[in-house]
Amino acid sequence: MKPASFAYHAPASAKEAVELLAELGDGAKVIAGGQSLIPMLALRLAAFEHLIDLRDVPGVRGISGRGGAVFGGAVFGGAVFGGAVWIGAGTTQAAIGRSALVAAKVPLLARATPLIGHFQIRNRGTIGGSLAHAEAAAEYPAVALTLDAVIETMSPRGERAIPASEFFTGIWSTALEPDELLTGVVFRVRAGRAGFAIEEFSRRPGDFAVAGAAIAIELDDTNEPSPSNLLDPKNPQNTPNLQDSPEPQDPPKPRDPWDARVSRCAIGLFGLGPTPLRASAVEANLIGSLAGDLTAAARAREIGQAAVAGLDSVPSDLHGPAAYRKRVGAALVATAWLRAIREALGEEAEAANG
Amino acid sequence: MADIGVEIRVNGRVRRARVEPRLTLVDFLRERCQLTGTHVGCEHGVCGACTVLLTPADAEADADESGREGPHGQAVRSCLVFAVQADGGEVTTIEGIAGRPAQPEAGQLSVVQAAFREHHALQCGFCTPGFVISVTAFLRDQPDPTDAQIRDALSGNLCRCTGYQGILAAVRAAADNLRADNLRADNLRAAGAQDDSRQSTIQPTQETR
Numbered sequence: 362m363k364p365a366s367f368a369y370h371a372p373a374s375a376k377e378a379v380e381l382l383a384e385l386g387d388g389a390k391v392i393a394g395g396q397s398l399i400p401m402l403a404l405r406l407a408a409f410e411h412l413i414d415l416r417d418v419p420g421v422r423g424i425s426g427r428g429g430a431v432f433g434g435a436v437f438g439g440a441v442f443g444g445a446v447w448i449g450a451g452t453t454q455a456a457i458g459r460s461a462l463v464a465a466k467v468p469l470l471a472r473a474t475p476l477i478g479h480f481q482i483r484n485r486g487t488i489g490g491s492l493a494h495a496e497a498a499a500e501y502p503a504v505a506l507t508l509d510a511v512i513e514t515m516s517p518r519g520e521r522a523i524p525a526s527e528f529f530t531g532i533w534s535t536a537l538e539p540d541e542l543l544t545g546v547v548f549r550v551r552a553g554r555a556g557f558a559i560e561e562f563s564r565r566p567g568d569f570a571v572a573g574a575a576i577a578i579e580l581d582d583t584n585e586p587s588p589s590n591l592l593d594p595k596n597p598q599n600t601p602n603l604q605d606s607p608e609p610q611d612p613p614k615p616r617d618p619w620d621a622r623v624s625r626c627a628i629g630l631f632g633l634g635p636t637p638l639r640a641s642a643v644e645a646n647l648i649g650s651l652a653g654d655l656t657a658a659a660r661a662r663e664i665g666q667a668a669v670a671g672l673d674s675v676p677s678d679l680h681g682p683a684a685y686r687k688r689v690g691a692a693l694v695a696t697a698w699l700r701a702i703r704e705a706l707g708e709e710a711e712a713a714n715g
Numbered sequence: 716m717a718d719i720g721v722e723i724r725v726n727g728r729v730r731r732a733r734v735e736p737r738l739t740l741v742d743f744l745r746e747r748c749q750l751t752g753t754h755v756g757c758e759h760g761v762c763g764a765c766t767v768l769l770t771p772a773d774a775e776a777d778a779d780e781s782g783r784e785g786p787h788g789q790a791v792r793s794c795l796v797f798a799v800q801a802d803g804g805e806v807t808t809i810e811g812i813a814g815r816p817a818q819p820e821a822g823q824l825s826v827v828q829a830a831f832r833e834h835h836a837l838q839c840g841f842c843t844p845g846f847v848i849s850v851t852a853f854l855r856d857q858p859d860p861t862d863a864q865i866r867d868a869l870s871g872n873l874c875r876c877t878g879y880q881g882i883l884a885a886v887r888a889a890a891d892n893l894r895a896d897n898l899r900a901d902n903l904r905a906a907g908a909q910d911d912s913r914q915s916t917i918q919p920t921q922e923t924r
Contacts, residue, residue, distance in 0.1 A: 362735075362737055362738055362739055362742045363758055364737045364738075365737070366716045366735065366737055367716060367736055367737060368716045368717060368736065369719055369736035369797070369799050371799075392800075395795055395797070395800070396760065396792075396795055399759075399760070399794075399795045399796075399797070400741075400759035400760050400795065402737075403758050403759045403794070404759055412736065414800060416771070416772075416773055416800060417773070424748070455789065475867075478871070479763075479870055479871025480790065480791055480849075480852075480853070480868060481766055481790045481791055481871050482760065482789050482871070483789060483848060484769075484789035485789075485791050485792075485795065485796065562872065565870065566867060566870040567870050567871060579726075636908075683719075704784065712878065
């Protein structure tokens with residue numbers, strides 16, 4: 362027993378929890394799985410007079426789909442065609458790893474999960490704890506940032522929805538107010554052709570990453586026929602138009618699916634700064650590019666090098682100096698990029714089926 | 716700080732105590748329950764020596780659909796759980812892995828324990844309880860693992876003296892033996908389901924939990 366003494370509270374509702382937070386102030390800390398907090402308490406890196414356990418708080422656990430174009434429209438900046446997936450803050454990493462809904466709808470999150478700690482840690486650790494702890498080398502904060510997730514919170518003043526891009530403010534620091542409770546996370550579901558990959562390097566399995574990269578790529582199918590709607594006779598593009606077409610006898614020429622362009626892409630970096638980061642400038646340059654031009658290993662290496670080129674506060678420690686971390690980061694971005702773009706183009710599926 | 720009353724079912728027996736909130740589950744098990752088989756190593760979640768099986772009070776009903784015998788609960792670091800967090804829950808420690816006194820197989824090593832002995836998977840034994848618990852949970856959830864999956868599952872437990880080759884061999888052997896046992900049990904159950912007269916011969920083993 363190494364932690365300093367504290368008083369323990371197990372409120373029965375989120376409202377009660379945030380009232381306690383407001384009343385107890387800086388001396389109080391929320392505990393869920395405790396897999397980051399308890400080591401810090403045991404090492405006396407942190408000490409709190411009060412711990413507020415979420416174990417009895419209903420409504421902050423579970424995984425559910427939120428369909429339609431309505432929910433999250435405001436925070437996601439427009440219609441959400443593929444719907445969204447809500448994950449309660451107290452949901453364990455193990456439950457997320459087992460979820461068929463997450464695997465199908467938020468594949469990047471599913472693929473990141475086995476990289477967290479060890480299975481014994483994932484049985485207790487929660488997504489809300491991981492985000493609120495905001496370790497810069499951790500997987501879930503980087504995935505939330507890469508997927509433009511929205512973090513839902515509650516305080517005595519009401520509820521807030523915070524975009525991940527505004528949530529991580531510094532080393533182990535977030536936009537959460539002292540009396541604010543993280544209640545859930547919403548991930549937009551990518552409709553259409555998309556590819557996702559996460560890569561990290563750590564000295565031993567389960568350690569925090571020396572560096573890591575998460576990639577999400579979406580291809581624009583709205584202007585480019587995909588192989589599936591080429592075969593659909595109801596697709597107007599497949600019906601020769603006698604009046605407009607000079608050569609109506611020609612069947613429509615199947616377009617190469619590789620003609621698709623990158624409509625959105627996100628390059629997330631972790632372990633390479635005080636917070637998880639996005640290589641926004643590189644992303645902006647890639648949007649609109651032909652996806653088929655981005656599948657060569659040499660091109661992926663360029664993307665990797667560009668993604669880490671502008672980093673100016675890469676940590677240096679006994680696991681590696683900043684220059685080494687940047688080289689590792691560039692290589693991981695390149696590897697993840699190739700996997701993601703090939704998945705978006707359907708290559709990975711073909712390889713798996715073939 | 717005020718002590719808090721907890722009630723935790725440990726290896727089938729309800730244990731009640733008043734504890735300081737900062738008392739970790741591993742210290743509760745060792746000092747309040749005198750179950751010193753669970754070892755304290757690093758006390759911050761790295762070494763895995765304190766691994767136990769925990770079913771928290773708030774766990775969703777995690778019914779084992781196979782109907783097979785065996786400890787339930789999830790493998791967790793008992794140094795990273797406060798005893799107050801486990802209140803109302805159920806814990807299985809290394810002492811609860813072998814056949815319990817009331818069972819027909821009382822005192823018999825579990826399949827995983829027997830494999831560890833047979834394959835020299837321990838030397839000083841300090842890490843062994845954690846390994847046995849982790850492997851018990853892992854093989855329950857992943858009965859037919861690849862070598863890569865076994866290595867990944869073992870990565871959360873540190874052994875500083877035998878090296879890991881014996882442990883790997885033990886896990887492979889335990890997986891084979893457990894699958895054979897489960898197949899036998901399934902066949903027996905299937906036979907019993909077809910023949911009501913044989914049902915009675917199976918029931919005692921199903922009640923042993």
